[in-house]
Amino acid sequence: MTESSDQNRFGPLIFALPKGRILDEALPVMAEAGVVPESAFHDKLDRSLSFADETGTMRILRVRAFDVATFVAFGAAQVGIVGSDVIEEFDYSELYAPVDLGIGACRLSIAEPKEPVDYKYGKASHLRVATKYPNITSRYFEAKGIQAECIKLNGAMELAPSCGLAGRIVDLVSTGSTLKSNGLVEKDTIMQVSARLIVNRAAMKTDPRVSALVERFRERAERKAA
Numbered sequence: 774m775t776e777s778s779d780q781n782r783f784g785p786l787i788f789a790l791p792k793g794r795i796l797d798e799a800l801p802v803m804a805e806a807g808v809v810p811e812s813a814f815h816d817k818l819d820r821s822l823s824f825a826d827e828t829g830t831m832r833i834l835r836v837r838a839f840d841v842a843t844f845v846a847f848g849a850a851q852v853g854i855v856g857s858d859v860i861e862e863f864d865y866s867e868l869y870a871p872v873d874l875g876i877g878a879c880r881l882s883i884a885e886p887k888e889p890v891d892y893k894y895g896k897a898s899h900l901r902v903a904t905k906y907p908n909i910t911s912r913y914f915e916a917k918g919i920q921a922e923c924i925k926l927n928g929a930m931e932l933a934p935s936c937g938l939a940g941r942i943v944d945l946v947s948t949g950s951t952l953k954s955n956g957l958v959e960k961d962t963i964m965q966v967s968a969r970l971i972v973n974r975a976a977m978k979t980d981p982r983v984s985a986l987v988e989r990f991r992e993r994a995e996r997k998a999a
């Protein structure tokens with residue numbers, strides 16, 4: 774079947790992209806795999822959230838990093854780019870992450886204040902942890918036999934210990950400068966993180982354009998690794 778008959782049968786292929794910090798690294802990777810958003814995508818004043826690609830056969834959605842996984846898992850987009858931290862947090866069975874794109878490298882770590890503080894919440898048997906990743910955090914502490922109460926924050930986790938909100942945090946670390954600037958030290962790494970191409974499993978099975986796109990990203994990753 775040709776690409777245009779697939780287009781008629783399935784409609785445009787929908788690609789969900791995170792609008793935050795992964796985006797700048799993701800755009801050149803996408804271009805190398807032949808996916809280039811229309812110029813309006815780069816217009817900071819444009820409030821649209823959905824754009825065409827240069828060929829007019831794809832829609833590119835601009836969504837929040839955590840929402841990329843949800844759009845793809847529910848089939849609202851067939852393909853997306855997201856950090857492995859987000860994939861692990863949601864653990865959607867409908868998501869398949871076939872290609873490590875080698876961008877967005879960081880780690881998810883536990884950190885606590887450099888100087889011990891007299892916490893209300895810090896006994897080894899019952900911890901309070903501020904994080905954007907309550908599922909990963911609960912699983913990590915459960916595996917160690919420790920009961921952890923997770924307080925979900927959406928950013929600025931590093932403030933939680935000094936404000937008495939939680940004794941520890943679980944957050945992403947790259948250079949370590951955010952921890953240092955906020956008087957925290959890294960105690961353990963839960964996982965290494967990088968951005969992945971994700972696809973909806975059902976779409977991968979039924980829409981040949983999805984498997985063809987995965988192949989292009991895979992070939993690009995292999996070229997880079999060679």
Ligand SMILES: Nc1ncnc2c1ncn2[C@@H]1O[C@H](COP(=O)(O)OP(=O)(O)OP(=O)(O)O)[C@@H](O)[C@H]1O
Nearest residue numbers: 793794795837838856857858877878879945946947
């Ligand atoms: N310091 C970092 N270094 C490298 N990659 C990072 C870093 N922080 C986050 N990332 C990657 O970028 C993704 C998005 O980052 P983050 O959670 O900070 O959201 P954001 O870009 O600020 O967007 P939002 O406003 O939707 O939260 C993360 O899921 C992770 O995979």
Ligand SMILES: O=P(O)(O)OC[C@H]1O[C@H](OP(=O)(O)OP(=O)(O)O)[C@H](O)[C@@H]1O
Nearest residue numbers: 928929944945946947948949950951952
């Ligand atoms: O180790 P570093 O190099 O200092 O990077 C770590 C910081 O990067 C991320 O935040 P981001 O800058 O994306 O801001 P956010 O609070 O919006 O998530 C993360 O949540 C840390 O705060």
